[in-house]
Each structure stands twice: as C-alpha cells, then as structure tokens.
Amino acid sequence: MTVGIILAYVALLLGITLYSTRRSKKDSGDYFLANRGIGSFMLLMSIFGTTMTAFALVGSTGRAFEKGIGVYGLMASWSGIIHSLCFFLIGAKVWRLGKEHGYVTQLAFFRDRYRSEAFVLLLFPMMVGFVLIYILVGVVGSGRVVEALTPETFARSDVTTSVVVDASLEPKLAAMQVPDDLRDKLSFDASSRTLTWTGSMHPKRRGALMKLVQPPSKPWADAVGELVKKAPRGSIPYAWGMGFVSLVVLIYVFFGGMRATAWANTMQTIVFMVMGVVAFIVIKNALGGAEAASKALLASKASERASRAGDQIGKLQFLTYCFVPLSVGMFPHLFQHWLTAKRASNFKLTVVAHPLFIAITWVPCILLGIWAAAVLPETTDPNAVLGTMVSRYAGDVLSGLIGAGILAAIMSSMDSQFLCLGSLFTNDIVDRYGHRIGLGTLDDRAKVRVGRIFVVAMVLIAFGIGLTNPGGVFPIGVWCFTGFASLFPIVFAALYWKRSNKHGVIAAALTVAVLWFWFLGDALTGEFLIGGMMPVTIVLAASAVVLVVVTLLTPPPPRDVQDKFFPERTA
C-alpha cells in the first residue's frame, strides 16, 4: 500500500512537471531561470520548499524527542526572523541587479562586482563542494526514508529467523493461540524452545506479537525484541531508494529546468505541509487529544522535554544559532530562485509568509516529538520517531501519504541543487573557459546538455558516497550550513559596502575554507560547540574581520565598478 501511494505521488509529480514544460520556450534562459517570469505565490513556494529539507519533518520530530521544545527556538523561530531578513536585504536587491545586468548565477554576479576571475575560481569549488554535501544529505536521507517506509514489500518467504526463549515462557508458548494472519509466519518448537518467524517483518508487528502472551513479561518482551531486530525487513533496499529518488528528480529537472522545478516545488511544498498537519491531527486524536498528550508528557519521566531545563540546550548555543540561517544568503541554488522572480514586489509575499510557513510546518512536528518522549522507549532512534508514531497510531494509507510528504520535502531541495550545479558549471566554467579545452562557443542546446552531464556526474558522486552508508552525513550537513553562513559577509559587502574589493573577499573566502577544514574533524563527531557557542560564530566573525581589514589595507575597486553597483541617486 505504502509503495503504491508513493509511486502514485511520483507519477502525479512527473505529470505536473512535464505539463509545465509545455509552457517552456526551450532556451537556456527558460531552462535556468524560467525566463524570470515567476510570480509571488510560486516564488514563495519555491523558496520555502528549497529551504526546508527532510529535516523539517523527520529531523525536527527526532530532535524534539531528544532535546525538547528548545529545538523550535533554535532552528525555526530564528529562521523565521533571519531568512526573511536575507530575502529582504539580499534577495530582492540581487534580483534587481540580476535583471538589470543579465546574471544567471551567483558567481556571475560576484565576477562582475569584484572583477576577479581568481575569486570566482576560488568560490566555484567551495560552492560545488558545499552543494554536493547538501545533495548527499538528501540522497542518503531518501534512501533511508524509502527503506524505513517499505517493510514487507518483499515477502522473503525463504528466510526464517529464530530465537531461543526463556524457559519460563515455554508453557505459555506451547498453549499459545496464533491468530490466522500470523499462522503461516510464526511457529514455536517446544523441544528446543525456539520461536521462529518466516519471511520479512514490519517493526509494527511487535505490538501484535506482544499481545500473544499475557500478562506481558520482560522475558517475552526480550524475545519479541530480538525477533524483530533479527528478522529481515524486506524493505526496498537503501540503494534502490537513493537511486529512485535521484532519478525522479533528474528526470523533471532535465526535461523542464527551472520552470518544472518551480512547479514541482509548489506542489511538493503543499504536500509536505499538509501531510505534516494531517499526521499531527491523527496522532493527536489517537493520544486522546492535545491536552491529554501534553499532560501525559508532564506526568512522565520525560517531562523535561516540555522545557529547556537541564543540559538539553545551552543558552549561548541558543543565542548563537542565529548565525546559522544566514546561510540562505549564500545558497547558490536559492540565489538562482531569486533571479526567477518577475518583479521585485514578488518578494513581499515570501518575506512575510516565510515565518508563518515555518511555524505551520514545525510546531506540529515539535509537539509530536515531545509527546513521543512520553510514549516511546528512550532508546528509540531519533530519525525513526516520526515513522514510529505514524505506524503506531495511523494506518497504512496515512503512512504512505506521510512518506510521500517526507520525500516531497527532500525532493523540493534536491531539484534546485541539481539545477544550480548545472548552471554554475555551464555558465561560469564552460562558457568562460571552454575555449581553452576546445569547446568553443556553445549554442543554447549544447549549454543545457553540458550542464546536464555535469549534474549527472555530481549525482553519481553523491550516490557513490551514499552507497557507503556514511553515518556522519547529517552532522556534515549542518557543517556545510556553517560554511555557507560564514561566507555571508561577502554577499553583504558586495551589496552594501562600496569600498569592498576583490582582495578582501578572496581573503575572507580563504579564511572560511581554512577554518572549515580545520574544524571538520570535530564537526563530524556530532554536536560541536566552541566555548558553548555554535562554531559558525567564530568562522563568521573571522571571515568578517578579515574582509574588512584586508579591504581597508588595499585599493578600492575601480570607479566604474563603484558607479555600476552604487549609482548616485537622483532626486
């Protein structure tokens, strides 16, 4: 059932995105920027969908399960303030410059503003590297989500799993009445005290198995736990899930470019927001209502989750987390979305609605996470909390729909990243330096084709790394946000400091690169703080100081650059 719903969702998604390509003009302007014709609503949905990843549903629930309500303040309410600030101060201004001077990518803007090929060649690998890590998080996340959502897809009737039970259980198991739906799966051999399961097993069968022996006892709980742990899941394999989701996104990005991406993001954003709310309502009702669920939490030993007490979140960490959302100011894929707007005024809806959309998506997930702390074992894998709550309190259909919602959140970020990599490579590398390797001047179709080849290469690299099932992929995802956020002074200076020059920004970018690698080892170990602060505080401060000092010690940019980007205002 779950697989069917996900496939139906993917078919609908491909149908809508391929339909959108009928409006396409088939040139590179449309492919990369939808001919700068996106209106207010689609801009809002594209930008929101791009900034929200799987973390918005799965990660937020899991983190709240571990760290309590403070996770909302840490990641959601800060983003509501800072993201909109970036859209207001950076996004709309960049859009105007892009429209005026014909920029297609972030690097094209920086090249023109700072007149430095060296800076662009330094920034290109940094941007591609950070985006690649971001893609890796999505690819690995999609593989894990598909695997978690599809147990018993393959029956595997040739496989049996056995556990030897405690002697005290023997009389009860010998007299056990196995329900009809489990008769061909579960058997007990009294002579060897062996409990055997035939085929694959969905973890939610734990509840049905526990009811077979009454009253519940620890030996029986241990036996069931071991059986559930040892039996094969029969899920769609992790690698297939990664490959399938990547392929779906590649198809609609390839055929429709930015226009299809904007349509897909609009649909996917609606899907993941609605599914998050639906999951909340169903689970809330199953728990006896919101009031009962919160009171049950307060009465449980996990009551701390309803506050920030103890060592859940530090005050300095809470404060300095405000620097992390500055990363949206430097995301090259978001930069490209900004350039798609039809008018500057299209940004107004995004600036205003973004904090509300974050609240609509995050508050239900945070509540589910803290309520789960009262009903699930403390040892539950945080990333499995939402899935476990859904499978425990909702049916197969809802599981499938919520699965589609989670994949929607993942895909709505991946598509923009794929497109952005193609744009950066085509416009900033091949177009500029292609003649040196015999590519000459490319026509529009060749440009798009070269971009696609580069994207496939990058996705294959992400897929290859994903196949190793890297455990630390989520911490490195957060670390890549730190890299983007630390580069923020560069874009801010480009727009608001006339004096800022190429020497300052090259020095700042080098500072970020050095510190990013310097702290990489610590960052991969998990929650990494420096003196209780988010490390982005240090890297960002260093980058800003270096930018200012080096700029002041070196000559200002040429007069024509100053006039171009900071024209004298006439009355």
Added chain:
Amino acid sequence: MRNARALVLYLAVLALCVLHQDFWWWDEAEPLVFGFLPVGLAWHLGISVAAAFVWFLMVTVAWPRDLRDFDAGSRDASLGGDDSAGERVR
C-alpha cells in the same frame, strides 16, 4: 520619512532577536497555553507570528525605493513593448 520608518522597523527586528532569548522561563514547562502548548513553545510561536507582522510592516511602509522604481520602470517598458524591461531604469 521612509528611512525613519525603516529604522524603527529594523529596531523592531532587533527587539525580536532580544525577545528570542527568553531565559526567564527557560526551565518552565507550565502554564500550558491553550491547555497543551508548553509556555516556551507558545512564546516562540508568538515570535514567529510577530516576525511575520514586522516583515509585513517592513514590505508595506519601508520597501526600498529603488526596487519600487525599478518595478515601475519595468512595467512602463513592457507596456511600451520593450523586452529589455528595466534595463533603462537606474
């Protein structure tokens, strides 16, 4: 006048950042607002709503003049059939 309004609104954004650091009920779970929202979570939900309101005021009364003029220039140019809409506007 526009600059003064923008300054006030930037101060409001700064105030939101200060109010975000709500150490005064850091360790408190109760009261439960509306019977189910722990007070710290309700406060931060309020911060999100207040942020949307401040940004609404910002785009309404302090939208940058150069962007407004650019849009107006683009509209005029496109009405006149000029595909390079906006490029003439500085």
